[in-house]
Amino acid sequence: MSGAYLALSYWDVALAALFLLVNAGLSFWLQLGLGRQLTVAAARMVVQLLLIGLLLKTVFDLASPWLTAGVGLAMIGFATREVWARQERRLKGAWGFALGGGAMAFAATLVIVVGLATLIQPDPWWTPRFALPLFGMILGNALTGVSLGLDTLSATLDRERRAVEAQLLLGATRWQAVRPVTRRALRSGMMPIINAMAATGVVSLPGMMTGQIVSGVEPTEAVKYQLLIMFLIAGATALGVLLAVLGAVRRLTDRRHRLRLDRLRATQP
Amino acid sequence: MLTVEGLRAANLGPIDLTLGDREILALRGPSGAGKSLLLRAIADLDPNEGRVALDGTDRDTLPAPAWRRRVAYLPAESGWWADRVAEHFQEPDAARPRVRALGLPADALDWSVARLSTGEKQRLALVRALEQDPRVLLLDEPTSALDPEAAAAVEAAIREQRDNGRAVLLVTHDRKQAERLADRTLAIAKGRLSGEAGS
Incomplete structure (x- = not known):
């Protein structure tokens, strides 16, 4: 190991999503029709990954x-x-x-x-x-x-x-x-x-x-x-x-x- | 020579027929009557039941490729799998005289498949099928895309095959062609033979 692993807080993750929110806002403003798709895809990703994270943690713990x-x-x-x-x-x-x-x-x-x-x-x-x-x-x-x-x-x-x-x-x-x-x-x-x-x-x-x-x-x-x-x-x-x-x-x-x-x-x- | 007994396939049969040595049997019928289905079934190209034999040898005792080399089926629309015509022939140079006899330039074998017309393809496919030296020819409208001159050349080639001892089952729309070429003519409708249609 050449460096320490830096743990992320949920707050860090939420801030990272800000860029996406800005994009979605621009899309609504310019009427690109992508805002909804972007938001839904991002929400799906959040839910799917949180669930798989929980599932994997359980499976790893039970071994x-x-x-x-x-x-x-x-x-x-x-x-x-x-x-x-x-x-x-x-x-x-x-x-x-x-x-x-x-x-x-x-x-x-x-x-x-x-x-x-x-x-x-x-x-x-x-x-x-x-x-x-x-x-x-x-x-x-x-x-x-x-x-x-x-x-x-x-x-x-x-x-x-x-x-x-x-x-x-x-x-x-x-x-x-x-x-x-x-x-x-x-x-x-x-x-x-x-x-x-x-x-x-x-x-x-x-x-x-x-x-x-x-x-x-x-x-x-x-x-x-x-x-x-x-x-x-x-x-x-x-x-x-x-x-x-x-x-x-x-x-x-x-x-x-x-x-x-x-x-x-x-x-x- | 060729015996067909109780031949059935999807939308076809039962069909019984015999084809003698040096015989040209014409098969006529409206579109969708099962003419091509019958030829495909004899060539064993579609699933089928019944007995088919050549000179007393049952088709089922032979591997399908060996059967198809003896009983050659020429579909109305030919298939080509390589870029150049010559690649479809085992011995292109030996095929040149036949190509010329069918009214095509001998160098047609050096052409690319892409430039062939439907009629040229039809004649070249006949030459290709004859390369196998089959005993029986199953020809599906071999002159449908040809002008009268080219059609006459193909008819002459069919007669020559008959004279050399082969049997020919010829599907044709053209009543006059059937009269010119065939020793017998059978009619087919709704997948069944409906008797002799005159000679």
Whole structure:
């Protein structure tokens, strides 16, 4: 530690919100119509963060493996719903939830367990103070990747239907015929994390690293943590995107090497 | 040669038909009658039930890609997946004589797909399908986008395929074309064959 951690009072936080209030006032005065949105978004943020702060404090104090696992499961549930909601044309039935959610949950859980048990090694390994924030970061990034990958896959297959079927008709297998589409979906799912890795430290300092530096951790230590986290995030995202996209390709074709777009729901009006 | 028994798919069937060696069978019917659905079902491109066999070999005993190389289906609108025409052919140079025979310049294979007209695509897709040396051709309105001269060249190519021992199932709107080319004509309506429509 190179410096003391400076605790904030609620009064400090309230003063920081003054800038936002000035902005909202300007918006009302100039009739930009943003004042209401700004205020509501800020109020939501305050309530959500206060609640999560209380919840995390309780979970950390109780230090129960079951409670930690339960919070993790709830996070998976919210993330799965989000993947489902972000698809324009999703798979019919339970597949619409299960494939994206399952791929994301499997990849994120595998990576967090390996990361905690073998690399970060808190005692016990599931210590919620480490497990939950890291799981949130990993899951959030995997969520973005998986939903982008699945969305690109279904939209591109729909658009390129004739080209895919032309290849099937000339004797290509389903995997050969959808290879360019699969590649595009995988690339689109992994692009955000690739961009994040390339830009990090140059364009912006990552939030976790900034937080550690502000709380007094040596920048070189904070960098090591950040690198480890980025590798875990990238690994989980890549694995989740791969599983989800290949699973969806399998579901959108069949053993007789047909394209099965009938297994997608119609576009929402 | 090709036997179809009790073939059903969504909005289609049951369909029974046989296609003999060196036979051109024309299939006529109004739009939405199920002509293309029947060809897709025979090519196993949509989920379907029933027995389809080629020279006594059941379709289900073959992997679908092997079946489709033997029973080639040419949709009315062709699909293209690469930028250049030649990339869609296994041996572009071997395909050039056929391209010329269909009234296209031989260097059409060196063009980009983006500049092809619908009629050019239709003819090039026929050449592409013939590269596989299929036993049966399922042709879905192969001359719909062509001027009379180009259509005559395609009809000549279809006859040549028949003379070389292949069987052809030809979907056409054009009664005169059916009369010119086909040994038999079947009518289809509401997903079912409704008998011979004259020869």
